[in-house]
Amino acid sequence: MPDTNTREPLLEVSGLKRHFPVDDGIFSRQNRSxxxxxxxxxxxxxxxxxxxxxxxxxxxxxxxxxxxRLDKPTEGVIRFEGVDIAGFExxxxxxxxxxxxxxxxxxxxxxxxxxxxxxMLMEPLMLHGMKDxxxxxxxxxxxxxLVGLGAQHFDRYPHxxxxxxxxxxxxxxxxxxxxxxxxxxxxVSALDVSIQSQIINLLRExxxxxxxxxxxxxxxxxxxxxxxxxxxVMYLGRIVEMAPAGELYRKTYHPYTxxxxxxxxxxxxxxxxxxxxxxxxxxxxxxxxxxxHFSTRCPFAKPECSTATPELREFEPxxxxxxxxxxxxx
Amino acid sequence: MTAATQTVQAQASPADHRGDxxxxxxxxxxxxxxxxxxxxxxxxxxxxxxxxxxxxxxxxxxxxxxxxxxIMGLLPRPIGRISQGxxxxxxxGELTKMREGSMKQVRGNHISMIFQEPMTSLNPVFTVxxxxxxxxxxxxxxxxxxxxxxxxxxxxxxxxxLPEMRYSSYPHQLSGGMRQRVMIAMALACRPxxxxxxxxTTALDVTIQAQILKLMNRxxxxxxxxxxxxxHDLGVIAKMTQRVLVMYAGVVVEEAAxxxxxxxxxxxxxxxxxxxxxxxxxxxxxxxxxxxxxxxxPNMLALPRGCRFSDRCPDVHEPCRKWEPxxxxxxxxxxxxxxxxxxxxxxxxxxx
Numbered sequence: 088m089p090d091t092n093t094r095e096p097l098l099e100v101s102g103l104k105r106h107f108p109v110d111d112g113i114f115s116r117q118n119r120s121x122x123x124x125x126x127x128x129x130x131x132x133x134x135x136x137x138x139x140x141x142x143x144x145x146x147x148x149x150x151x152x153x154x155x156r157l158d159k160p161t162e163g164v165i166r167f168e169g170v171d172i173a174g175f176e177x178x179x180x181x182x183x184x185x186x187x188x189x190x191x192x193x194x195x196x197x198x199x200x201x202x203x204x205x206x207m208l209m210e211p212l213m214l215h216g217m218k219d220x221x222x223x224x225x226x227x228x229x230x231x232x233l234v235g236l237g238a239q240h241f242d243r244y245p246h247x248x249x250x251x252x253x254x255x256x257x258x259x260x261x262x263x264x265x266x267x268x269x270x271x272x273x274x275v276s277a278l279d280v281s282i283q284s285q286i287i288n289l290l291r292e293x294x295x296x297x298x299x300x301x302x303x304x305x306x307x308x309x310x311x312x313x314x315x316x317x318x319x320v321m322y323l324g325r326i327v328e329m330a331p332a333g334e335l336y337r338k339t340y341h342p343y344t345x346x347x348x349x350x351x352x353x354x355x356x357x358x359x360x361x362x363x364x365x366x367x368x369x370x371x372x373x374x375x376x377x378x379x380h381f382s383t384r385c386p387f388a389k390p391e392c393s394t395a396t397p398e399l400r401e402f403e404p405x406x407x408x409x410x411x412x413x414x415x416x417x
Numbered sequence: 418m419t420a421a422t423q424t425v426q427a428q429a430s431p432a433d434h435r436g437d438x439x440x441x442x443x444x445x446x447x448x449x450x451x452x453x454x455x456x457x458x459x460x461x462x463x464x465x466x467x468x469x470x471x472x473x474x475x476x477x478x479x480x481x482x483x484x485x486x487x488i489m490g491l492l493p494r495p496i497g498r499i500s501q502g503x504x505x506x507x508x509x510g511e512l513t514k515m516r517e518g519s520m521k522q523v524r525g526n527h528i529s530m531i532f533q534e535p536m537t538s539l540n541p542v543f544t545v546x547x548x549x550x551x552x553x554x555x556x557x558x559x560x561x562x563x564x565x566x567x568x569x570x571x572x573x574x575x576x577x578x579l580p581e582m583r584y585s586s587y588p589h590q591l592s593g594g595m596r597q598r599v600m601i602a603m604a605l606a607c608r609p610x611x612x613x614x615x616x617x618t619t620a621l622d623v624t625i626q627a628q629i630l631k632l633m634n635r636x637x638x639x640x641x642x643x644x645x646x647x648x649h650d651l652g653v654i655a656k657m658t659q660r661v662l663v664m665y666a667g668v669v670v671e672e673a674a675x676x677x678x679x680x681x682x683x684x685x686x687x688x689x690x691x692x693x694x695x696x697x698x699x700x701x702x703x704x705x706x707x708x709x710x711x712x713x714x715p716n717m718l719a720l721p722r723g724c725r726f727s728d729r730c731p732d733v734h735e736p737c738r739k740w741e742p743x744x745x746x747x748x749x750x751x752x753x754x755x756x757x758x759x760x761x762x763x764x765x766x767x768x769x
Contacts, residue, residue, distance in 0.1 A: 142622035143593075249713055250477075279476035280649060281710040284693035288706055306622060313695035313707065336697045350627035352652030354694055356675045364631060365624045368592045 096130040096166075097300050098154065098268055103127045103163035103173075105149050109373055121372050123149040124160070125324030128399065131268065136294060136301040138315035138332065140308050140347070144369055146324040147304045151270040154302060155189045156180055167268070185215050185264035192273035194253030198245040204231070204256060205241040211263050230259040235289060251282035258289065268300045275310060287314060308351055312336060317405075320344045323372055323380040326399055330406040340408045342385050342416065379411070387416045437507065438610050438643050439465040439488070439528075444502035446483050446492065455717040457483040459667040460501070462744075465611065470637065470644040472658030472675065474651060474690075478714055479664040481647045485613045488512070488645075489530050490520040507610070526556045529604035533616035535596035539588040545572075545599045546584030552606045571602040574639075576632060594625035601632065608640050615647045630657060651694060655679060663687045666715055666725040669744055672756040683747060683757040685730045686710070724760065736765035 104127075106120040123146040131137045141147045152158040154165060156172060165173040172183050191197035199207060208227035209220075217223050228238035234255040245253060254274060261269050271290065275283040287310065293299060305311050311318050312332050319329040320343065328341040339345045346363040353360055365384045370376055376383045382392040389412065397411040410416075446458035458480040465471050473481045486492050487499055490512060504512040509527055512520070524530075532538045540548060549568040553559065559567065565584070572580035575598040588596055597617060604612055614633070618626040630653070637644055646657050654661055654675065661678050663671040663686065671684040682688040692708035712729040715721055721728050727737040736742075737760050746753055747762035757763075 142624060251713065279714075280651070280690055281476060281693055282713070284695075284707040284709045287695070288709060291706070308623075309695045309697045312697045346624055348697065350623045351697065352626075352630075352650065352656045354651040354655050354679065354691065354696065356655040356679050358655075362627060362631075364627050368594055368625060369622075 095133075095169075097133045097135075097168060098129075098131040098302075099164070099166040100130070100154065101128045101164045101166075103150070103153065103165065104161045105146075105153055105158065106161045119373055122324050122375060123372060124153065125372075125375070127163075127321075127324075127326055129319060129326065129329070131300045131302060133267065133300055134294070134298045135317070136303055136315040138311035138318040139302060139304045139321060140306060140311050140318060141321035142306060142347075142369060144323075144372060145321045146372070147321050148272055150321070151189065151272050151302060151304050154268075155187050155270050156183070157189070185211075186266050187268045187270070188261035188264065188266040189270045189272060190254075190257050190261050190274045192276055194250055194257050194277065197257055198253060198260075200245055203242050203244055207245075207256070208259060208263055211260070215264055226263070230263055233262065233293070234259045249282075250278055251285060254278060254282075254286050255289065258286075258293070262293065262297075265297070266299070268302070270302045270304070272304045273306070274303075276305065276307065283310075290314065308348060320347065323369065323375050325380060325409065326407070327381065327409045328407065329399070334406060338403075338406065340402060340406070340413060340417070341381075341410050342387055343381050346386075379409075387412060436467055437464040438467050439507065439645075440503075440505040441484075441488070442503045442505070444484070444487060444504065445500050446480070446487050447498055447500045448483075448493075449496045450718075453718050456500075456667055457497070457717065458487065461662075461664075461669050462502075463662055463669065463672065465643050465645060466660075468637075468641060468643055469660060470646055470658045472654040472661040473645060473647045473664060474649065474654050474661060475664035476649055476714060478666075478717065480667040481664050482615055484664075485530065485615050485645065485647055488613060489524060489528060490515070490517075491524075491530075522556070525552055525604075525609065526607050527609050528611045528613065529607070529609045530613040530615065531597070531600045531604050531617045533619050535593065535600045535620075536588065538600060539596060541588055544585050544587055545591070546586075549599070549603050549606055552603050556607045567606070568602075571606050572599070574605075574636070575599070575602045576628075577602075592625075593621055594628060597621060597625075597629055598632065601629075601636070605636060605640060605642065609642060611645065612637075612642050613645045613647070616649070617646075618653065619648065619650070626653075633657070651679075651691065663690075666720065667717060668725060668758065669756075670726065670758045672744070674754065677755060683755065683762055684726075684759050685732050685761070686726050689729075689731070724758075732761055734760070736760045740766060 103124055105124040106122050109119045109121060111119060127150055139147045153160045160173050163173060164171050167183060205227050208230055209223040212223045212226055228241060231238050231240055236255050275286050303311060303314050315332050318332050318335050319326045322343050328344045339348055346365045349360055349363045367384055370383055376393060378393040378395055379397050382388040397409050399407050399409040402408045442462045444458055444461050445456055448455050448457045475481045488504055499513050506512055506527060509523060546568050549571055550564045553564050553567055569580045569584055572583055577583050577595060577598055618629050648654060658675050661673060661675050662669045665686050671687050682691055689710040693710060695707060710729055715725060723738040723740055724742055727733050742758045742760050742763060744756050744758040745763060747757050748764060
């Protein structure tokens with residue numbers, strides 16, 4: 088199991104699959120499905136930030152939603168503090184809802200426009216048993232201070248806030264029940280550069296203050312590198328490489344990660360990156376290539392790559408790679 | 418902007434435009450919004466040289482897209498209008514005074530534009546072949562056969578596999594990257610002098626972005642189009658452009674060659690932006706805290722007195738809150754090609 092930390096993992100995911108059935112019409116005899124998440128193993132230690140990067144459609148958001156249990160996995164285990172919550176129904180999940188929270192990408196559509204900020208923050212407190220109204224109010228005001236907005240915003244509505252401020256509200260809401268794990272799904276992608284860095288810093292400060300664990304989902308490798316202790320790279324429903332954040336850039340092993348990093352425009356015109364430009368686009372997850380999913384676009388692919396599925400193996404301590412030809416192509 | 422610089426630019430003779438395909442002078446774009454009248458673009462001037470890629474970088478609401486729409490004559494009506502200034506296109510003339518009929522000829526033929534979201538800029542009920550053909554037919558008299566042939570050539574040129582088959586595809590049948598290729602094919606169908614690209618790769622994945630950027634550079638070399646590349650992504654700016662305008666709250670705050678800008682940003686806003694992006698290529702000392710620019714972009718209806726960046730500037734000093742600095746060469750290098758709008762680089766007036 089990928090775990091570089093000596094502490095007991097807070098979250099342990101193994102063999103997680105989420106397949107969505109495809110409707111081919113009632114006369115179709117095939118039972119096809121979109122294999123959004125197709126066998127993912129990962130762990131997150133208390134206080135650790137694990138980054139999850141990949142391109143659109145790789146299954147990173149589906150994975151995040153399954154961990155928060157907004158969605159039910161088809162197969163596999165999601166062990167939170169030792170308890171497998173993968174198959175839990177709503178009632179059994181309730182105690183875990185407060186432990187695992189989520190922050191969404193779009194701060195404009197993820198806040199209820201008809202609730203004042205104060206009511207929005209007090210609602211989960213009430214649902215989870217904080218009976219005293221004055222106490223709830225005090226906690227909501229404290230949350231606003233925590234995310235750098237100030238209690239004076241208590242009676243305002245979401246539309247009165249800018250994008251960055253709304254993302255702060257989203258963070259305040261996620262923090263309301265003192266969770267241990269927060270899934271951050273592209274929390275800064277919709278924000279301007281100068282605001283993005285403010286939010287990243289805020290997330291880091293909060294992490295230190297409350298010993299939070301993050302699953303930080305993003306398509307932006309530089310943000311993930313900066314935010315996280317470890318990074319997992321996902322391609323077509325599977326993790327293809329996972330390593331400590333600093334190491335992934337220095338020692339990039341999987342051909343997909345190499346291409347992803349080389350495609351990242353470096354904000355320095357004097358830096359010449361040798362670009363690996365991948366041909367074509369990501370294949371459909373309904374019908375992923377057999378064997379290694381990346382074999383159709385991999386510059387190093389050999390015929391055998393499309394027959395056997397490579398395992399995610401520990402190539403170096405703490406550095407996992409899913410490629411059967413790794414020794415040959417280095 | 419000071420009156421002095423305005424007159425100098427107004428008197429510039431046509432000879433000064435040689436080598437410039439486009440010249441924007443003292444352009445001001447006003448938007449009438451619910452709460453009042455705002456200058457989305459406030460007196461900006463720049464030139465686009467033949468064969469050059471000029472970058473315009475800035476955050477949401479800084480006026481970069483409005484600048485592009487003003488050049489295209491596509492400002493949102495009835496709320497937007499050009500209230501001042503001129504846009505001169507080499508070989509065509511002044512665009513701001515042109516009638517809509519003539520402007521239609523200019524668009525596509527001389528200047529074309531690609532947008533951020535290819536799905537919303539393509540018509541979902543027509544095939545991509547039809548839409549490219551339409552662009553060609555509008556501007557050139559060719560037989561039906563010839564138009565189709567040309568459209569297929571364009572699809573091939575932008576790297577779409579099986580162009581004959583894709584000619585009859587509808588936009589929804591293509592991936593995001595392929596749709597952006599179709600947009601580029603359409604934009605370049607009439608070999609325009611200028612292509613305006615407004616965040617053309619923002620909605621795309623990085624590996625697809627790399628493909629599109631490479632394609633744009635190849636086509637630029639083949640067709641000889643000059644490009645205005647609008648983006649918020651400094652990485653893309655570094656990779657694609659030769660010269661950069663940095664915009665903030667409706668004005669240009671810095672103009673420089675791309676290498677100079679990244680090596681030594683003069684304006685505190687540019688410097689702040691460059692410092693606040695996380696970088697993967699810097700190995701040593703992954704800093705725990707990112708640099709931030711405090712505060713938020715000012716309300717365009719209530720701009721701060723003096724410099725527009727003064728409320729957020731780490732180097733703010735007295736003159737900044739009194740007078741708005743002009744965009745001009747820095748005192749350190751009065752004859753240099755760089756321009757900056759900041760009192761740190763220019764002696765402020767002694768008194769008002």
